[in-house]
Amino acid sequence: MKRNVLIIGAGGVAQVVAHKAAQNNDVLGDIHIASRTAAKCEQIIASVREKGSLKVDGVLKAHALDARDSANVVALIRETGAEIVINVAQAFVNMPILDACIEAGVAYMDTAIHEDPAKICEIPPWYGNYEWKRREAAAKAGVTAILGVGFDPGVVNAYAKLAIDDYVAEPESIDIIDINAGSHGRWFSTNFDPEINFREFTGTVYSWQNQQWQENKMFEVGQTWDMPVVGDQKAYLTGHDEVHSLSANYPKADVRFWMGFGDHYINVFTVLKNLGLLSEKPVKTAEGLEVIPLKVVKAVLPDPASLAPDYTGKTCIATLVKGKDKDGNPAEVMIYNVADHKEAYLEVGSQGISYTAGVPPVAAAMLVADGTWDVGAMKNVEELDPKPFLNLLNKIGLPTSIRDAGGERLLTF
Amino acid sequence: MKRNVLIIGAGGVAQVVAHKAAQNNDVLGDIHIASRTAAKCEQIIASVREKGSLKVDGVLKAHALDARDSANVVALIRETGAEIVINVAQAFVNMPILDACIEAGVAYMDTAIHEDPAKICEIPPWYGNYEWKRREAAAKAGVTAILGVGFDPGVVNAYAKLAIDDYVAEPESIDIIDINAGSHGRWFSTNFDPEINFREFTGTVYSWQNQQWQENKMFEVGQTWDMPVVGDQKAYLTGHDEVHSLSANYPKADVRFWMGFGDHYINVFTVLKNLGLLSEKPVKTAEGLEVIPLKVVKAVLPDPASLAPDYTGKTCIATLVKGKDKDGNPAEVMIYNVADHKEAYLEVGSQGISYTAGVPPVAAAMLVADGTWDVGAMKNVEELDPKPFLNLLNKIGLPTSIRDAGGERLLTF
Incomplete structure (x- = not known):
């Protein structure tokens, strides 16, 4: 049994994590929130208090933390007595936080692969470049480290595992399809940190097909998907974290990630990219000022947190997932969640994108707290039992549905 | 008779001015080039020497000059003995340079209206806000100041004057149509300083119609024009300098300026503008750096000078010009120039846009030098005799053609 949670990060996802952790603090214990700017943590705490999200009386405290230095993180873990760290900071600091958890002997979880700010496009599998290099250290220390336990990656990996366990024993393809059919009403905005958002789409698109990595350009391969509730939606082949772990775990299947984009988003992205405004390399203005264009684009765009209302x-x-069932007959199953932006805002003050990313790590933390997922090793989500996870998500805001030959229906276990 | 020329500015237009002045230094005398960065003037001088543009042996010299301070300009005028100043610097420094010429008693000419860098959209007539306030001072000092003597404004004003003098005695409309049917081969580029280029299109579009100012948005009013040589071309109602002087001189006529734009330009412009990236107001990045977005856009775009080859x-x-002739019959005449980008590059190392802007002020300087246009007062181009000007342009690279009921033909006088 592990208790007391340290949330690192204070963006839109951290806001959801804090609310959900507060709603379940009878299981999770003390809740600490740390980021470089303590004031942002204080704002989240004020929002949690305002909505009365704390289930039982308990600690809810803000901290200033420079997570780039592992020693700072170790010190805060010890100071707070946290046994579970939920890392929802920018993906640039995954490794120092992971190292700190291994050193301090506490559980770690995150929602995205580590990124080096200086590198846009790394060689797959991306987990192999950073996190997986700590597998042995985590196992030796008996530390539970759950990688990529947001929605995608995260819940979609659990969906894949469930589909293969129960419906499609021999998977031939695993397609993850991420559609946001919501509207923020602005001329243009990214739904999360523009710096991270655009980085996803500026490099080579890697997919796993015919048992090898296939390279494409962004927006090169698109198709219209018939989706539950939101209907026909155009989505494009995109590089994404879960392709890298699912392809390692199910190497015989094609593994692809598809993200939905409207023509307007693609046009704005294309203009910015082709002009060089998404570059992370500094340019010099005529006046001699060194500036990173992407940071200026971020500065002029709406703050994604402001979109929620x-x-x-x-x-x-x-x-x-498509393939064959255990009897060798063709089988196909879609497992999915539908979330509502407005409902998310009313509950936790965030829009649906942040909500779907922030609820799953809290479910994972609860499963680590009660021992179910406290496996004492580094795991991607498809390497863990999906049923207790999805069952818990059903209860705390992200219900799972299935569509197969039998129609569409909620799934419970 | 006036001699010795001081060119202020070292951009693409200044390069053309320097070459053309050198080609006519038997008339113009010494040639001095000044800009904030003397090295840029040296580059222009190297190009003039490389092409052997100097007609006769003579002075050709670079100077460093901060033209924001009128006293600096006066000092340099006196040091060089220049009697004619050709101002082709950024339009932000027109007023200090004009004031210096009045103080030093030398002739002044420019190619664009003064702009306050802090103001995007001023109230018409723009000349009335700055230059025309010095009319009395110029007359008192007997200083010739020719405003807006590039191509547009400039040559097109002379075309209007000629059309009204000789063909359409009662003008009902004066439409100026600026088409660049060339191709620079880049994904996107402005043809001159992006900071100036975009400023032209971010404010309200003013046109003079029904004897009053009409306000439109950029790209709101467009039409396809049947143009000589380059054929059908889409152009949009745009605010432009010459509308402000021509409407003062011909208040009964509608005066409109139309600029040709491709859909691609409009799309890129619209994205940048709507995102706030064309703003001249500083934004603060997440890291706390204050940056003017437009200056970053300028920094990532191609240097317009690099397009020429x-x-x-x-x-x-x-x-x-449409209206009635001196007998009261309907009359219509189009007077125009066609320039070729490649030919301009081969002659002076610049593309056609810079060429058409840079040759006319040299013609004007030659007419001031020989006394023809040395009128000892401030004038816009339509207030001067157009024929010697157009005749000289015929000889030095910008021939004038006419299209009327009699067809299309070259015009000479």
Whole structure:
């Protein structure tokens, strides 16, 4: 049994994590929130208190933390007595936080692969470049480290595991489809940190097909998907974390990630990219000022957190697995969640994208707290039992549905 | 008779001015080039020497000059003995340079209206906000100051004057149509300083119609024009300098300026503008750096000077005057020039846009030098005799053509 949670990060996802952790603090114990700017943590705490999210009386405290230095993180873990660290900071600091958890002997979880700010496009599998290099250290220390336990990666990996366990014993393809059919009402905005958002799409698109990595350009391969609730939606082959772990765990299947984009987003992205405004390399203005263009683009775009109050519509994120069942007959199943932006805002003050990313790590933390997922080793989500995870998500805000030959219906276990 | 020329500015237009002045230094005398960065003047001088543009042996010299301070300009005028100043610097420094010429008692000419860097959109007539306030001072000092003597404004004003003098005695409309049917081969580029280029299109579009100022948005009013040589071309109602002086001189006529734009330009412009990236107000990055977005856009775009070697195709800039002739019969005449990007590059190392802007002030300087246009007062181009000007332009690279009921033909006087 592990208790006391340290949340690192203070963005839109951290806000959801804090609310959900507070709603379940009878299981999780003390809740600490740390980021470089303590004031941002204080804002989240004020929002948690305002909504009365704390289930039982308990500690809810803000901390200033420079997580780039592992020693700072170790010190804060010890100071707070946290046994579970939920890392929802920028992905640039995954490794120092992971190292700190291994050193301090506490559980670690994150929602995205580590990124080196200086590198846009790394060689797959991306987990192999950073996190997986600590597998042995984590096992030796008996530390539970759950990688990529947001929605995608995260819940979609659990969907894949469930689909293969129960419906498609021999998977031939695993397609993850992420559709945001909501509307924020602005001329243009990214749904999360523009710096991270655009980085996802500026490099080579890697997918796993015919048992090898296939390279494409962004927006080169698109198709219209018939999705539950939100209907026909155009989505494009995109590089994404879960392709790298699922392809390692199911190497015989094609593994692809598809993200939905409207023509407007693609146009704005294309203009910015082709002009060089998404570059992370500094340019010098005529006046001699060194500036990173992407940081200026970020500065002029709406703060994604500001979108929440006006966001309407739904998201639908699905894992579609095709192959053969245990008897060798063709089988196909789509497992998915539909979330509503407005409902998310009313509950935790965030839009649906942050909500779907922030609820799953809290479920994972609860499963680590009660021992179910406290496996004492580094795992990607498809390497863990999906049923207790999805069952818990059903209860705390992200219900799982299935579409197969029998139609569409909620799944419970 | 006036001699010795001081060119202020060292951009693409200044390069053309320097070459053309050198080609006519038997008339113009010593040639001095000054800009904030003397090295840029040295580059221009190297190009003039490389092409052997100097007609006769003579002075050709670079100077460093901060033209924001009028006293610096006066000092340099006195040091060089220049009697004619050709101001082709950024339009932000027109007023200190004009004031210096009045103080030093030398002739002044420029190619664009003064702009306050802090103001995007001023109230018409723009000349009335700055230059025309010095009319009395110029007259008192007997200083010739020719405003806006590039191509547009400039040559097109002379076309209007000629059309009204000789063909359409009662003008009902004066439409200036600026078409660049050339191709620079880049994904996107402005043809001159992006900071100036975009400023032209971010504010309200003013046109003079029905004897009053009409306000439109950029790209709101467009039409396809049948143009000589370059054929059908889409152009949009745009605010432009010459509308402000021509409407003062011909208040009964509608005066409109139309600039040609491709859909690609409009799309890129619209994205940048709507995102706030064309703003001149500083934004603060997440790291706390204060940056003016437009200056970053300028930094990532190609240097317009770099386009010249690969530029192909032609420009066509025309003044179309409709109304009644001296007998009261309907009359219509288009007077125009067609310039070729490649030919301009081969002659002076610049593309056609810079060429059409840079040759006219040299013609004007030659007419001031020989006394023809040395009128000892401030004038816009339509207030001067157009024929010697257009005749001289015929000889030095910008021939004038006419299209009327009699067809299309070259015009000489």
